[in-house]
Amino acid sequence: MKLTSFCQIILFIMLYSSSTFVTSQDSCSSKLQQLQLPIPFDTSSLLCSSVWPAHSFILRYAKASSDVWSFIFSFPLDPKAYAAIGFSKDGSMVGSSAIVGWMPSPGAGGMKYYYLGGKSKDEVIKDRSDLYIMNASFVPATGSLGYLIFQLKTTQPSSNLIFAIGPNGQFPDYPSYDLPKHIDQTSVTIDYSKVFGTQRLHVKSHGVLNILGWGILIIMGAIVARYFREWDPFWFYFHASVQFLGFVLGVIGVISGFVLNNQLHVDVTLHKALGIIIFVLACFQVMALLGRPKKESKVRKYWNLYHHNMGRILIILAVANIFYGIQLGKEGSGWNIGYGIVLAILLTMALTFETQLCSKD
Template sequence: MNETIIRPNPSIVYMIFQLKTNQPSSKLIYSIGPNGVFPDTQGMLQQHSDAISTVIDYSQGETSEVSYLKLRRSHGVINMTSWSILMIMGYIIARHFKKWDPIWFYLHASIQTISFVAGTAGILIGYALSKKVDANVNNHKNIAIIILVLGILQVFAIILRPKPESKLRKYWNWYHHYIGRILIIFAIANTIYGLSLAKEGSKWFLAYGISIAILVIITIILEVRMWIVARRKTQSTNNSSHPQSLEFAYQT
């Protein structure tokens, strides 16, 4: 690079430069480093706070932006839909609709299977995306690995599910229920973290937040309803057993 003019603006940077080379590359990367971080002796930035790439067509004198926006948004939509939204729906069905046996089981199993398959695909898309854009998202990827491992543990739980009359069924229930809940918590946290990394704006946060809020409200309503029904059954049992004890005492 022989000549460079940078004119800052509150939100736009205008840059004019002249490049002299015998073998020009068709790909050009514009990158910005963090404050106080300067290029090394070879002119390379060790850290990027932002970057964009373009492809130059020298024969036509045109440039086109290389954007991974669609891939990035596909990764986000698939993961937020599968690991958190669908997983929560599957949890609600399993916990509150068991009276619709066996429909609830097939719905629960189908939804969670779709969630796992789609979520795994979303994670793979994310790994491919991180290599293409050379992004530093290690924490996001590490949490995704935890989520994937928890999902695999749930798959093993289904495969190794003991019969209802088995003594191990109680421990299996604990394992299956709590692993699922932990998975959902990690998924929601990582989705919010991923949206902040993507810097997509408030609309994505709002849409995801509303979706989760609706599911949480539905869960709370169903939990309260289940508690009320259980309390009524307990009171009914106590009331029906009390006269029997009096009658027994009287006969004695």
């Protein structure tokens, strides 16, 4: 056998084995690309937890809005058994509301809600739940995986979750859909503060980028352009460099703001509108720089009038939107005081330089 043929066979075996492994179980490092149906909510910010390693149960979750939480619960379909996730007030199974999914054969999957009022068969009530469940579906993946996809309408779900797996080959059957007793179960506690921590980090990153870009560097560049013209051409290159850096950071901040808005789904219409206006004005400034006429040109004075006033409007709107953003983000007085001190220093510098400039005249 030729070496190339041998290598091809080995490569095929490796790829086949890898593919079989990926499709037979889920993990937090896996992407949600094996699903046969679209997911009815954004999955970009889902946190992931291996809630029951013994049975390869994986739970993904995120806060979709102020009162909606998204969940994706995945489990292997081999052995052929139902899988259940329940939300409990105190960590016990009795008194909890469960969502159960199963697929005894390809294309024959099902899902039901149950209220676990007690341990007897009559106390496990189907189609009843203390949860406000939305967009719920059971979705089989391309491999031997099942996904329970749902959203809960609540400010915060119970942190006490229970998971169960049913006996092999026994499923809730039509028409009663009685739930066979599970053969194994576990309980876990979910720390939802991680969700808020991730979102707070995104909010802070958005704020820092915009403060540095629009609220500090752009102002510094304007100060240099107005008061250091005798240092020609150093002032121009410094001004252009600082403004460009501020523009780049500001644009990244604007983009992060749109991403954050899609994640939080909160009403920040005015803040977003001001951010778009600031971005558009900044783009006009960049275009004006590219089309700057020569000093001896007759239209140079009109260009200066446009460029200077457009920059002043941009700075005023940026400062106002930064303070407004700090208020929306509920960052507290520390951010207001911190940026206020930086702004006061920049304003003091500008007033000092303006006084010196006027005394020369």
